[in-house]
Amino acid sequence: MTDTSEDWRSLLARWSQEWADAQDGDPQDRDEEPLRTRRLGFPPAPEERIRELEERLGHRLPPSYRTFLAVSDGWRHAGGFVWVLAGTGRARWHEDAAGLSEYFPGELRDDSTPGDELLAGMWGRALQLDVESDAVYVLLDPGDVDEAGEWAVYTWAPWYGDMPRRYGSFRTFMEAMYREFHRLRAGAPERGGPVFDNATTRALDASVTAARLDALGGRYERAAEALAEAVAFGRPRATGLHDQLRRLRGETYLVSFRGLAADPVYAAEIVPVLAKEHARMHRDGGLTAHALPGASDAVRVGADEILRQIREGTYRYTAEGPFGRAVEEARELARWGDTDAAWHTLRAALPDWRPLSSEHLAPLGVLADPLLGPLITPDRGRELLATPRAGQPGDTPPPTADLDPPGLAWLADETPGTSRTSYRFVLVEGVAPADLPSRIAAAGEPTDLYAPTTPQSAPTRFRAADHVPPWADTALAAVGRAGPGWSFAFEARSHWNVDERRFVSPGLAASRDTRTVTVWSGPPRDHRPGFFHLSVAENGEERYGVTARGTTAEHRGPVPESLRLPPDGPDEHGRYERRVLEALATEFGVRLPRFALTRGRLHTLRTRPWNRAPGPGESYVTVRLVPHRP
Incomplete structure (x- = not known):
């Protein structure tokens, strides 16, 4: 992480230009000047004013916030919900003004973590930086300091619905707010707003395209890193691709595949995975509109049928070509307990797998198959992702260890x-x-x-x-x-x-x-x-x-x-x-x-009984249990 004056100037200038270009319609009063000047910041604070603030606070400011003030004495539109961020004249101690220490983290106990203890004291000692916001608090904590002298930033709003969010430094916080600005603007065309297109978005979209080829070539870690960055900026293709990598590595939290389930091209591959997770979390009810936004009636009807099969254990994953034949062979092995052999069969056929179209990275639907899905452990999921597929060149990874020990x-x-x-x-x-x-x-x-x-x-x-x-x-x-x-x-x-x-x-x-x-x-x-x-x-x-x-x-x-x-x-x-x-x-x-x-x-x-019937004069006490037929 860099933090020189030039680094700040570059970030803040790019942010200001992109913000100005993205505006549409009549500006609010507070936006007139930044639109006219194409600058979200303020004139830099002289060294004397920064020292005066430090004297007033009784603390030397953390390096990244101090350097920021020397470039811009405050900021407008830090993300989508903080409209004015304090400079030297408006930063002040929070002193638990909102009484939030009562709720976050609540009463400390013997088993409270160090993080709980830091958070408990933060409300009374933190520097408040939000001046105008959508009920968002931005607090700079002098009690949570790293080895570089950076103070952690905490943010919280009543509509968060969770605990305060922590950022390791003011620079980290501002970079996150820059990404938040991008995420919110990236969805503007879907809401009838202007197309959000600039050098940053074009570079990110190019990285998504390259990441797709990396993923198909088995370089999934590099692909995941690039896609995660693009997801943070809200690039439209990134989430659907990144979630495929996440799910095959065993992650399920907030895996949605960003619209791929609603696309008829990919629904047959993606819907079963969502249906399996839905069935695990909910005993009844269909896939919600949230899971299939924008889906056609045909896709929704198909999703209901897939969910029924998932719940009854009758769903069968299928694929075309040589890989599809390997799936059938592997299923036959798995249903008789030869799960390692089944995995070897699937793995050997992975180079022959072909995607449904350009947004498809791996045979994801196999995870929903009741016989084959359990075979794909997180380690095997990573092995699958590391295997070149779809005709892409790459190095074949060493096999993971078998799961079954020999013998008895x-x-x-x-x-x-x-x-x-x-x-x-x-x-x-x-x-x-x-x-x-x-x-x-x-x-x-x-x-x-x-x-x-x-x-x-x-x-x-x-x-x-x-x-x-x-x-x-x-x-x-x-x-x-x-x-x-x-x-x-x-x-x-x-x-x-x-x-x-x-x-x-x-x-x-x-x-x-x-x-x-x-x-x-x-x-x-x-x-x-x-x-x-x-x-x-x-x-x-x-x-x-x-x-x-x-x-x-x-x-x-x-x-x-x-x-x-x-x-x-x-x-x-x-x-x-x-x-x-x-x-x-x-x-x-x-x-x-x-x-x-x-x-x-x-x-x-x-089985037949493991005991004989009682003989003449014999008595017995037993509770007989007879299974339902599945």
Whole structure:
């Protein structure tokens, strides 16, 4: 940041000329002189007058305000809402004249931040610079000083609707007001005002055009910097482009895409992203006029349909050409849990992606796809943006790390649902996930899988069903691929009431003409020891198994040494559980997809009971929970 007299002269002269050129109609009384002279400032303050002000205040003024006064002793039209800014003769202590210290930040507490403490004292010690304004206070704070001796500037108005705004120095404040002037004037043609065209706007518009090519070439950080500057000046194309970069980096706050959603050319790509955020924030209601200003009836009707699909989880992102084919391939991988492979497929096809038109920077709509959207983490969004697209030259970035750890051992550390919950699963060899219902589903259940859903929205509240006995312990299990040639059915819960006397592995029935692996683990709970069951079945019979409770265990059949319980039994840290999971992964070449089970969407089914019916004379107490079909 520069702050010499020449720097001030250059900024203030440019500001004055652009302001004068932008005026239209009859000026107000206070504008007659600046229009005539084409100067928003005043004659410079002599050094003697600046020193007199410092003596009156008992402070040496901060460097940028002091240098400003030596160029212009005050200012008119600082932004759109401060009409006269004080020079040496009208600057005065504020002394909390408006009583705002009562409200901002309010009463200090033990956990108040240093910023709260600064703000609390600012109202009583600050120098007030606003002379005429639209109820805007401009306060220069001698208690908030940086290493260069600059005082922070705070502004506030009743219509802000939020906390006071802070600027690091008077120079920073004035530069922000210059940008505010540009933003307000940039929208004048839309309101019937004059076209706002000058050297500054032309240079900014040229930077937007260059930023678009930078973004398509993978140089998104440079593009984002240029676009952010253009957005601050209100350039019309900048926000739509910049918001695309922001959203792919994981930002959602005030992302509107500036009219692109209302444009029929881009609506199919942009509306789903807005609809997804709307559905996340609001349970009902359509996309508001604020989200689609100026949209045609056709776009609005299409938006309502997209919002319905988003809420029901049936929206599908599509694209043309090779990238579109990669989208379909990636979706098929993702719905069975192969989310890393799905991302690799999308990433490899990114160079083949083509924009809808000149305001389109990336396949943004994929973020709204219920299966593919969760794959685009902020890191992957940045990787996407760093990949050259649309035929633009550029360097391919190194890939981000995969999200899924290999094997099964991660279950010993973190289980889907909550930290260290119970979990149970069945792995079936040689059977596709879509065919698992015929092997493992409860009697009376449909022969197809439930639609993909998230762990959070999967049915967790249940109703009675006629075909489910009240004693039956069925699992609502997520389904997918568990590695080459294997499928899984997995359920996690915070607790289970395990009764080993009535336990029946659903893997037995599922193992006809193949092999299955069944695991059930529950950590210690309420002074009860942990529980761990492992069994391997083939052709309807258990080949071997281990059932451990605390430090005791039962071994059945020829259990491999790597899976046997150590002499001192399982320990409270789960080392035995981890060792068994690692051995299973090595022995059978299996894995479970952590990302899909915790953050993705997977098909589900309700398994056959994990227990047998009560025998003669046996009683039971249970609460049966039966899932709604999605």
